[in-house]
Amino acid sequence: MQRALSEHRATGGRSNFPNWYQAVVREADMAENSPVRGSMIIKPWGYGVWEQIQKDLDRRIKETGHENCYFPLFIPLSFIAKEASHVEGFAKEMAIVTHHRLKNIDGKLQPDPDSKLEEPLVVRPTSETIIGDAFSRWVKSHRDLPLLINQWANVVRWEMRTRLFLRTAEFLWQEGHTAHADAEDAMAETLRMLDVYRDFSESVLAMPVIAGEKSANERFPGAVSTFSIEAMMQDGKALQAGTSHYLGTHFAEAQNIRFQNEAGEHTWCHTTSWGVSTRLIGGVIMTHGDDDGLRLPPAIAPKQIVIVPMLRGKPEDGDVLGYCQALASALSRETAFNERIRVQLDTKDIKSADKRWNWVRRGAPVIIEIGPRDVANGQVTFMRRDQLRDGDKVKSHGMPRDQFVGEAAQLLTAIQTRLYAEAKTRLDGNIHSGISDFAGVADYFGAAAGDDDEGGEFKGWVRTGWSNPSGAALDAVEQKLKQLKLSIRNAPLGQSHASLGKCIFTGEAATQEILIARSY
């Protein structure tokens, strides 16, 4: 068997990054395009990753005091209008429901004109309005605060340009919505959840990120401040992997979310919202994938250890299978990342070599291959997906069975750690902080890439000082960057306020450092 791809690799390599990304999504069996424009079918392996993400993040969300609930998919158009009137620029492309019945007219199934809705319904693009409406009824007293709500849901945004996982018309996410008595408490919540995202991304997805504050122009419409975590993909571009917004009293005022304080005065709540989506899976792919396909961090791999029996249609197959079954059940009694190890014994009736490569492409962290020789010697032969090859050859390891079972959890942890370290080295090593003027930035990133579809040369990020201008001055900065296809990702948190030099845009004294990058 041979793949019609260079050097036996499944993906065609990362030199054409967009093509490579699509190849990994396909080869790893994660998702495919659907008949509906811009909407994807998430296949079992891809959805399995999402389920692991959900499970871990949900626990963290609950541990920080939030409760899950569910709000309707349909939002009255007037709710959106209300928000739009208070939040300039909040004009997302949305799907709108206008009828409630189909009718066969002239042989064509179409909306029945008699079933037109009095008020159109919007398929939720985000739920601030409908949740805020409920909050206005739920919050009466300072004793009701803080109100800490989360929901796991799908949302729809009629995006012009879509890419599997990174931007789809419909996507899955969680959205947290909270109401607080004062700004201090709400801001603490905003930063707390940002840090939940940061830690989750780093320790579970093995995807290092920089947490920071967005510039005024990149704020969520209506937010007082927006924070993000930004991850560096293998092509050097930044991916906004999660956001957390402090909304001040803007939404509370628009939706009448207020409470009586201890003095009996009616007071506006301070609200927050925060979310991460299936985009995280795109981030994982572009962070950890290699020329052979996906590499999944063990913490989110639907199957952490896959056992491939070397069956040959011979009498000893029974012994091999029995040995594998015993190994599988022994391994699944072990614990890694606070859960039972997820083991799969692959008994599908295909060639074992094909099975191996299927799991390699999907990114199973550990692939065990058991043949008669292993059975006879009480051995386990395995491959680490994070260190699959030695040069061009596949590297396999042998170990006594009981030792392997005993050390399996450590092995998974080691893989998790190594994937993180690899990504962390790339991130840290490609943030350039020695550039002190705009010409240097332009020079570093070079001219904007042409209209070809090549991935282009790897460029990291630039970290430099600026004076945090506002209004027209900020617009000018944005335009200047846009010409180089650049944007300000965020102003990293926890900056030391040592000598920052001059703003590379205005020449004034810099007040903080920002990250500049090309982005998704």
Place this chain on the structure above:
RNA sequence: CGGGGCGUGGCGCAGCCUGGUAGCGCAUCUGCUUUGGGAGCAGAGGGUCGCGUGUUCGAAUCACGCCGCCCCGACCA
């Protein structure tokens, strides 16, 4: 939605300029051989060439319209 590219069996492509009724590699199925490894040989199945209209005796091939995908831009998680 603007610019560019593309749409031919599951995947990757050739054919299209110079219309004549579909081909290659991989994958799939069957048989035999092979077996610590992304196997070999032989045979087989699978495509109304994105959709529609037009031109033509005849359209994958030409024209027009539409849809979808990819890249760039605008927009965004």
